[in-house]
Amino acid sequence: LTPVEGGVVQYPRHKEASILDLHSGALSMGKQFVNIYRYFGEQIADVFTEEDFKLYRDVRGRIQAVIAETFGLDRTLMYLTKPTFFSRINSTGAKTQHDEYWHPHIDKETYGSFDYTSLLYLSDYGSDFTGGRFVFMDQNGNRTVEPRAGRVSFFSSGSENLHRVEKVTWGTRYAITVSFTCDPSHAISDPSLP
Template sequence: MTVKQRNPRKSAGNGKPVPRSADSSRTEVEETPSKYRIDWRRIVTRLLLIIGIMATVYFTKRDSMMPFAKQKEEINKRSVDISCSEDYTEELRQFQGCTPRKCGRVVWDSVIHPSEASALLNIAQRGLTLGGSAGGASILDLHSGALSQGNAFINMYKLDAIKTVFNQDDFRIYSHIKNKIHQAIANHFGISQDGLYLTHPTFFSRITSAPPKTIHDEYWHPHVDKETYESFHYTSLLYLTDYGQDFEGGRFIFVDKDSNKTVEPRRGRVSAFTSGSENLHYVEPVTSGTRYAITVSFTCDPTHAITDPKLRT
């Protein structure tokens, strides 16, 4: 850095320049750069403060919750359209008339009667007497027979006790309710019901506050259904118990850029959404009680279709 020289000082008496000593000249040269020195410590401190404020604002927005469907309100139908992600781009021609062009999410309390939900709850509770996870999350799949047991899964259809737990009426009820959800999703998203297929996995879930024992018990991580199951196009959940009454925690959370949107489970409530990354979501940890639901999944790809389950004896 070049130091700008100042004019020599003049004496008060004769106006002649007064010579400066070598020491005083050197002192000025040494002191002058301090006027131009950058205070990096102060700048770094301010930058950290700004970053901290920005991070606080970001995480406050990210973690803020806005109710999309509250448990105490009865909703005939509530929906919101969302711009589709690029997850479906390669499938638009392959599954014309089914692959989502209109993406979004919808909630109904009018599709499934509470008595029908209670019938499914009874089926789930009876089935899970045959097993159950050692951790907080158990599944029961009537299609494949997969049932949580301890830290693993078994095929419940290989158990002798299956004959005393289920009957043919259980499977007829299950299929009837599944068909009502199928039709509601096709109608809402404007697609052909004939070209929309039930797909795997479709299953009952039971969640408690028990600590996780395996990765399968960690249901609360944000995820995209289509990334987990490539064949998924539309996902739905039918809630069989009530938030705030049968359990605490366990709300369904859509992760959005502005604020997260919550769906509070209500017996008989159906929540459906397109399965791509436009609907990143997770379930809050259940803190008390027991949360029952059934996930019903649909695909546009007939090669991934599954048929209605049948009682195997």
Template sequence: MKKSRRPVQAKESKMPNPFVIVGALACCVGLGITYWNKTDVITSDFVERITRNISCSHDYKTLPYFESCSPRKFCGRIVSDNIVTMEEVSKLLDIAKRGFLHGGSNGGASILDLHSGALSKGDKFVNIYAYLDENSLRKTFNPKDLKFYSSVRQKVHDAIQEQFGINGKKLYLTHPTFFSRITNTSAKTQHDEYWHQHIDKIQYASFDYTSLLYLSDYGTDFTGGRFVFDNPKSYVEPKKGRLSFFTSGSENPHRVEKVVSGTRYAVTVSFTCDPSKAIKDPTLERRQP
């Protein structure tokens, strides 16, 4: 199926809909960095940091280029279990579960976007900030929750800045950035079809760097649901606290295997070099759909 280069939005709510994609040694032993170069499976064993350098695609030559931020000379994929703590994972998972109590897709893939308020609800989406009354909203989230969420988001930002050697002041959070919850329930709409291969920068032109932080364990909390880079092929087994991040262009086509059992939780945090596409950290201000 031919992909559009324009950002895709859910028709039902006008809010960003991540699941409409029909469908993150030798010289460096002292740093604990390993390079992987073949078809590999990154298992649930502890990984301090593993890196794969990849030639950048032509995407960055045809789209706007932002000096000292946009990928062009150095693209790749990185996996690390040493950036986010287990305590932070537990807090994030608690925030996600509290939000999902108020919604959830009829299919197997649900999202909660604290920035736009988008929450899967049946076959559509609602704005959780407008959907809940003030009392219910305050019982679900509090300012400390969102401040904490933003602090972890900053850790991800800093890891991308360091790994790719870019100017962090020119790297901005962008839509869609969201929690995901995936089960083995059959898809009811195209929004539930998360398993198709896609390229983030083609789906959302603003994307330059994509990250995924896993909040549940492959093989324990769920089966299936591995993250797959398709060219060259590599598999990443999700693990609590594991952070995977990569350049968002055609050099990194990817997909998620179908979840077979259990529940898979993750946070996708997306970054852009385009200041016009930047978004702010979430607050509890009332928002209209």
């Protein structure tokens, strides 16, 4: 995907984990965030095209439809919420606490607005990276998802789905997190070129 190549891939290679939020333009670089829309200004069209955003909307819509069907929800009562972001994780040491992606967490507690979380994997476990598997933690036994490019995992974002990501030990793991809420006051619109 061009947004991944244009944002997450090309810039903060020195960080263990970096994210790109297309909605806000926030890109993690070192110990700070920069706004790529301000950084590139009118040259942002050299990084992203309207086709990139159309692809994002299509993928988001397809993920939303599958989540609604699986959980028996009315799709029109599910809303995209923030943050929704591309992530790049490698084996470089963490520079900040926010780079420590491997800690167990609950998305509803971490992000507040999340009711449903989805991850679309953009690279393959075992060939593009090692480590980096997604682990649902349960007292009856963990369940592990091995990322594959094009694979989507999704789940309700509450305490029933405590999870973590294993530390990446080699290579680079790419994914996009697309989150949804049932509360229209937390809704955001699809991103678009400024």
